[in-house]
Amino acid sequence: MTNPFDDLERSDCLLVVGSNATVAHPMVGMRLLRRKRAGGFLIVADPRRTTLAEQADIHLRLRPGTDVPLFNGLMRIIHDNGWHNREFIETRTENFPALLDAIAPWTPEATEAATGVPRDLLFRAAEAYAVSAASSIVYCLGVTQHRCGVNNVRVLADLAMLCGQIGRPGTGVNPLRGQNNVQGSCDMGGLPDYYPGYQKADDPAVREAFARAWGCPQPSTPGLTSLEMMEALHKGTLKAMIILGENPVVSDPDANHVRQALSKAEFLLCIDIFPTPTTELAHLTLPGASFAESEGTFTNSERRVQRVRQALPPLAGRSNSRVIQELSTRMGYPMPPDSPAAVFDEICALTPLLRGMSHERLDRESLCWPCPDKNHPGAPMLHADRFTRGKGLFAGLAHVPPAELPDAEYPLLLNTGMGHSQYLTGTMTRRCPMLEREMPHLEVDMHPDDARALGLRNGARARLSSRRGAVAARVHITDAVPAGTVFAPLHFAEAPVNLLTSAERDPVSKTPEFKICAVRVEKV
Amino acid sequence: MDIRHTPTVCPYCGCGCGLTLETAEGRVLRAIPTADAPVNRGRLCVKGWNVHDFVQHPDRLTRPLLREDRETRPLDWESALDLAARELHRIRDAYGPDSIGILTSARCTNEENYLLQKFARCAVGTHNIDHCARL
Numbered sequence: 001m002t003n004p005f006d007d008l009e010r011s012d013c014l015l016v017v018g019s020n021a022t023v024a025h026p027m028v029g030m031r032l033l034r035r036k037r038a039g040g041f042l043i044v045a046d047p048r049r050t051t052l053a054e055q056a057d058i059h060l061r062l063r064p065g066t067d068v069p070l071f072n073g074l075m076r077i078i079h080d081n082g083w084h085n086r087e088f089i090e091t092r093t094e095n096f097p098a099l100l101d102a103i104a105p106w107t108p109e110a111t112e113a114a115t116g117v118p119r120d121l122l123f124r125a126a127e128a129y130a131v132s133a134a135s136s137i138v139y140c141l142g143v144t145q146h147r148c149g150v151n152n153v154r155v156l157a158d159l160a161m162l163c164g165q166i167g168r169p170g171t172g173v174n175p176l177r178g179q180n181n182v183q184g185s186c187d188m189g190g191l192p193d194y195y196p197g198y199q200k201a202d203d204p205a206v207r208e209a210f211a212r213a214w215g216c217p218q219p220s221t222p223g224l225t226s227l228e229m230m231e232a233l234h235k236g237t238l239k240a241m242i243i244l245g246e247n248p249v250v251s252d253p254d255a256n257h258v259r260q261a262l263s264k265a266e267f268l269l270c271i272d273i274f275p276t277p278t279t280e281l282a283h284l285t286l287p288g289a290s291f292a293e294s295e296g297t298f299t300n301s302e303r304r305v306q307r308v309r310q311a312l313p314p315l316a317g318r319s320n321s322r323v324i325q326e327l328s329t330r331m332g333y334p335m336p337p338d339s340p341a342a343v344f345d346e347i348c349a350l351t352p353l354l355r356g357m358s359h360e361r362l363d364r365e366s367l368c369w370p371c372p373d374k375n376h377p378g379a380p381m382l383h384a385d386r387f388t389r390g391k392g393l394f395a396g397l398a399h400v401p402p403a404e405l406p407d408a409e410y411p412l413l414l415n416t417g418m419g420h421s422q423y424l425t426g427t428m429t430r431r432c433p434m435l436e437r438e439m440p441h442l443e444v445d446m447h448p449d450d451a452r453a454l455g456l457r458n459g460a461r462a463r464l465s466s467r468r469g470a471v472a473a474r475v476h477i478t479d480a481v482p483a484g485t486v487f488a489p490l491h492f493a494e495a496p497v498n499l500l501t502s503a504e505r506d507p508v509s510k511t512p513e514f515k516i517c518a519v520r521v522e523k524v
Numbered sequence: 525m526d527i528r529h530t531p532t533v534c535p536y537c538g539c540g541c542g543l544t545l546e547t548a549e550g551r552v553l554r555a556i557p558t559a560d561a562p563v564n565r566g567r568l569c570v571k572g573w574n575v576h577d578f579v580q581h582p583d584r585l586t587r588p589l590l591r592e593d594r595e596t597r598p599l600d601w602e603s604a605l606d607l608a609a610r611e612l613h614r615i616r617d618a619y620g621p622d623s624i625g626i627l628t629s630a631r632c633t634n635e636e637n638y639l640l641q642k643f644a645r646c647a648v649g650t651h652n653i654d655h656c657a658r659l
Contacts, residue, residue, distance in 0.1 A: 179630040
C-alpha cells in the first residue's frame with residue numbers, strides 16, 4: 001500500500017476495485033464502512049454486489065475482465081471535462097501523451113458497450129474521484145488475478161497520477177495483501193529474481209555483495225517462479241522440491257496438472273503443520289511450528305513490521321528456523337543456530353529498507369518500511385515528493401480480453417474467491433468448529449435466471465465442470481452475482497474449485513487468471 | 525494455574541491484527557484482541573477470535589513422516605534431517621543445483637523466509653525460490 005489503513009478514514013472519496021474487504025480484510029472493510037457512514041463517498045467497482053457494493057454511492061458493475069476499458073473510459077471523461085491535475089502531471093510524471101493515445105478510443109459510448117456500466121454512473125464516478133480533495137484507490141485480487149493483471153494495476157496508477165491523487169494523506173493506490181506475511185516473503189527475497197529488499201538477482205554487483213556477506217559464491221542462472229517449477233517437473237528438468245507451508249495442490253490453478261507435476265518429483269520434502277493434499281504426495285514431511293510457537297516478525301499490507309512472539313514451545317520440538325539451519329549445515333553450508341533476533345539483525349544489515357529496525361525496537365513500536373536508520377520513524381506513506389523511479393510513468397494501456405470466455409459448451413463464467421468464515425485452502429479454518437459450521441461445504445452462487453433455466457432450486461446438488469475438471473457443489477441462488485456468471489469459494493479440498501480454473505497467466509507477474517474461466521453447471 | 529498472555533500477530537490475512545494468546549499448562553485458552561494494536565485497536569474478525577482451535581487441533585503433525593511405497597512411517601528428527609540432506613545432495617550432484625526448487629511461505633515469519641532463501645542460494649546454489657505471492 002502507498003498509504004496506511006488509517007488514511008482510508010481521511011479520504012473524501014474511496015474507490016474500491018475487485019476487493020470484498022468486509023469478508024477478506026475485515027479491518028479494512030470496517031474502516032471503509034465507517035468512513036462511508038461519516039460522509040465519505042464510496043465507489044465500488046465489482047461484477048458482484050458485495051456488502052460494500054450494497055453500501056456504495058455508486059456501484060460500477062463491470063463485466064468481468066473489462067477493468068482497462070472501464071478506467072480508460074473514466075480517464076477520458078476526466079480529461080475531456082478538465083478535471084485532471086495539470087500541475088501534478090507537469091511536475092511529477094512523464095509519458096502523458098501515451099496516456100492520451102490510450103484513452104482516446106474509450107468514449108463514454110464505447111466504455112458503456114464494453115463494460116456494461118451505464119454512462120451516467122461513469123460520469124458521476126469520474127467526477128467524484130477526480131475532484132474530491134483526497135481520493136483513495138483500494139484494490140485486491142479481483143484486479144490482479146487476470147491474464148492482464150499487471151495492466152489492471154497500471155491503469156489504476158495512471159488514474160491516480162492523472163488526478164494527482166497520490167502522495168498525500170487519504171490518497172494513494174492501495175493493494176490489500178491476502179496473507180499475514182506475503183509482503184514479508186517478498187521483502188525477504190523469497191522470489192527468484194530478488195535478494196532481500198528487492199535487490200536484483202540479475203545484477204552482478206548485488207550478487208557479489210551477497211556472496212561476500214554470506215561467504216558463498218552466488219548462482220548466476222535465473223530462477224524459476226512457482227508455476228514454472230511445476231512445468232519443469234513435468235518436463236523432467238526439476239527433480240526435487242521443498243515446500244514450506246504451502247498447499248499448491250489446492251491453491252494453484254489447474255490442480256490436476258499440479259498434482260501430476262509433484263508426483264513426478266524424485267524427492268518432495270514438505271514442511272507443514274497439518275497433513276494436506278500436497279503433503280500426501282511428499283516423500284518426507286516434517287512437522288512445522290505454527291505462528292503461536294514461533295518467534296519473529298510478520299509484515300502486513302501497510303509494510304508494517306510487527307513482532308510475532310512465541311506463546312508455546314514448538315509442538316514437534318523444533319522451530320522452523322532451526323529445521324532450516326540444521327538442514328543447511330547438513331548440506332555443507334553451515335548455518336549456526338542463531339536466534340530469530342540475531343537473524344533479523346542480519347536481515348537489517350543487508351536490507352537498506354529495514355536497516356533501522358531490530359526486534360528490540362519493534363518490541364516498543366511497529367514500524368513501516370522504508371526505515372533506513374535507527375532514528376527513522378518509518379514511512380507509512382510513500383511517494384510524497386517523488387516516485388521510486390523519479391517521475392511517475394504513465395503506461396497508457398490497451399484492452400486484453402480474458403483468455404477463456406463462456407461458449408456454447410461451457411456457457412457460464414466462473415469467478416472464484418473467499419467466503420466469510422473460511423480462509424484459502426481451509427487447512428486452518430476448517431479445523432475451527434465455529435468457522436466450519438458457518439460454511440461446511442462448497443456452495444456456488446448462481447443468478448436466479450440461470451438457476452431457473454437449468455431447473456435448479458436453492459440448495460440443489462449440482463456438478464460444476466470446465467475443460468480441466470469437475471467438482472460437486474450445492475447451488476446458492478442469489479442476484480449478487482450477475483446473470484451468466486457463477487461464484488465459487490476455493491476453500492474445500494474435497495471439492496477443489498481449482499480443478500476447474502485456467503492456468504492462463506499474466507506474462508509479467510505470472511499470476512493466473514483465477515477470476516475468469518468457462519464452466520457449465522448440471523443438475524445431478 | 526499460571527496464566528500467561530503473549531501479544532502476537534494474527535496468522536490469517538494481510539491486515540496484521542494484534543492478538544494476544546492466553547496460555548496455561550501448555551495450551552492456548554483463547555485468543556483476544558490486543559487493545560492498543562494499531563491495525564485493530566481491540567477488535568478481531570471471526571477467524572481471529574477462533575485461532576486457538578487450529579493451533580492445538582489433534583490433526584497437527586508431530587513427527588517427521590517418511591512415505592515408502594504406500595506405507596508411511598514416523599522418523600525421529602535426526603534421521604529425517606539426515607535423509608533429507610542425503611536426497612538433496614544426491615539430486616544436486618546428479619543433475620545440478622537448478623534441478624531443485626523451493627517454495628517458501630507467506631504464512632511464515634520474515635526470519636524463516638530469509639533463512640530459506642539463503643538456504644536456496646547458498647546450501648543448494650539456485651535462485652529457484654518462490655512463494656504464493658503471484659497467486
